[in-house]
Amino acid sequence: MNTPITSKSVSQPEDSSFNHTDWMILSRHWYPVARAVDVADQPVQALLLDVKVVVYRTSAGLSVALDRCPHRGVPLSKGCVKANHLVCAYHGLQFDAQGACKKIPAQPSLVPSDRFRLQSLPSVERYGLVWTCLNPDGHSAISPMPTWYDEAHQQVLPPSVDILGSAGRQVEGFVDVAHFAFVHHEAFADPENPVVPAYETEATDLGVRSDYVSNVSNLPKGLQHLASPDFQWRRVYEIYPPFTARLTVHFPDGGLLNILNCASPMTARSTRLFVPITRNFDTNGPLEDVYAFNAQVFAEDKDLVETQWPQELPLDPMAEAHFAADRTSLAYRKLLREMGLTFSRSASAMA
Ligand code: FES
Ligand SMILES: [Fe+2]
Numbered sequence: 257m258n259t260p261i262t263s264k265s266v267s268q269p270e271d272s273s274f275n276h277t278d279w280m281i282l283s284r285h286w287y288p289v290a291r292a293v294d295v296a297d298q299p300v301q302a303l304l305l306d307v308k309v310v311v312y313r314t315s316a317g318l319s320v321a322l323d324r325c326p327h328r329g330v331p332l333s334k335g336c337v338k339a340n341h342l343v344c345a346y347h348g349l350q351f352d353a354q355g356a357c358k359k360i361p362a363q364p365s366l367v368p369s370d371r372f373r374l375q376s377l378p379s380v381e382r383y384g385l386v387w388t389c390l391n392p393d394g395h396s397a398i399s400p401m402p403t404w405y406d407e408a409h410q411q412v413l414p415p416s417v418d419i420l421g422s423a424g425r426q427v428e429g430f431v432d433v434a435h436f437a438f439v440h441h442e443a444f445a446d447p448e449n450p451v452v453p454a455y456e457t458e459a460t461d462l463g464v465r466s467d468y469v470s471n472v473s474n475l476p477k478g479l480q481h482l483a484s485p486d487f488q489w490r491r492v493y494e495i496y497p498p499f500t501a502r503l504t505v506h507f508p509d510g511g512l513l514n515i516l517n518c519a520s521p522m523t524a525r526s527t528r529l530f531v532p533i534t535r536n537f538d539t540n541g542p543l544e545d546v547y548a549f550n551a552q553v554f555a556e557d558k559d560l561v562e563t564q565w566p567q568e569l570p571l572d573p574m575a576e577a578h579f580a581a582d583r584t585s586l587a588y589r590k591l592l593r594e595m596g597l598t599f600s601r602s603a604s605a606m607a
Pocket of ligand 2: 430
């Protein structure tokens with residue numbers, strides 16, 4: 257972990273799309289902002305909660321900072337990394353992994369003061385992703401995925417997907433079991449089998465778990481003959497609020513597929529989705545097949561998540577109508593409410 261030497265709190269941008277209370281709550285949590293593999297010798301910009309950050313790599317590892325040069329406000333992501341320093345594109349100021357300014361080329365003999373220090377953020381590399389937190393409070397943690405570090409499992413990290421929809425709507429869609437027959441009938445589900453058997457939901461230390469068993473196969477359409485039609489497919493959903501959920505699908509013969517759905521809120525109404533996947537079967541199978549199946553499933557969801565109205569997930573229990581299969585969604589909305597979130601655009605929610 258790269259811990260900044262100075263850790264000033266980050267303020268909400270004036271033109272932020274979140275109400276102030278929500279932004280303050282959400283800014284204390286960790287989110288992925290890039291795949292580590294995508295940060296090589298060039299700095300990369302990412303957007304998190306309306307805040308532009310830069311991710312860059314030196315021999316000390318990956319660093320994250322606000323994407324703004326302390327000299328004249330140019331985005332550091334327009335610069336480059338040279339000789340282990342992030343170099344600003346405008347006047348060439350050089351910054352080290354901790355954000356300290358080491359050189360001002362126009363005045364090479366000057367030792368730069370702390371006024372030239374970047375506002376660095378903590379960074380952790382986990383599941384192939386670079387995670388950061390704008391205002392760490394020491395309590396929030398990165399959501400768990402133990403199989404990522406288990407040799408018996410193959411680890412796969414597809415490219416991220418941008419969604420013009422809110423993180424809350426996307427996560428709720430990920431844990432929704434009643435849409436398979438209608439939205440995913442080309443990927444894996446059966447359009448003639450829409451019934452959702454009753455299932456249980458329970459509170460966990462980190463959120464909520466649902467344990468759902470049905471005969472809806474999780475195999476891609478062309479491979480469904482590999483499992484008996486009577487096989488009972490178990491899907492366990494773990495929700496880690498605010499915006500991460502993990503699905504474990506139990507395949508025949510002890511097969512386990514794990515999908516960590518990390519919805520990183522770029523703004524209140526746009527999301528960058530990162531999805532680390534592991535499986536303990538076909539572990540030498542081609543990664544392209546996993547990428548393609550994953551991309552197909554999320555593409556099938558995309559148009560619906562992007563057109564739901566309101567765009568923000570409604571947290572008022574009386575908003576929208578619900579049926580029994582929605583119990584995971586309702587538990588998720590309750591968790592978010594209990595965190596103090598409203599997802600309201602109204603001025604009354606502005607502190
Ligand atoms: S704006 Fe970055 S060096 Fe001047
Ligand atoms: Fe879906």
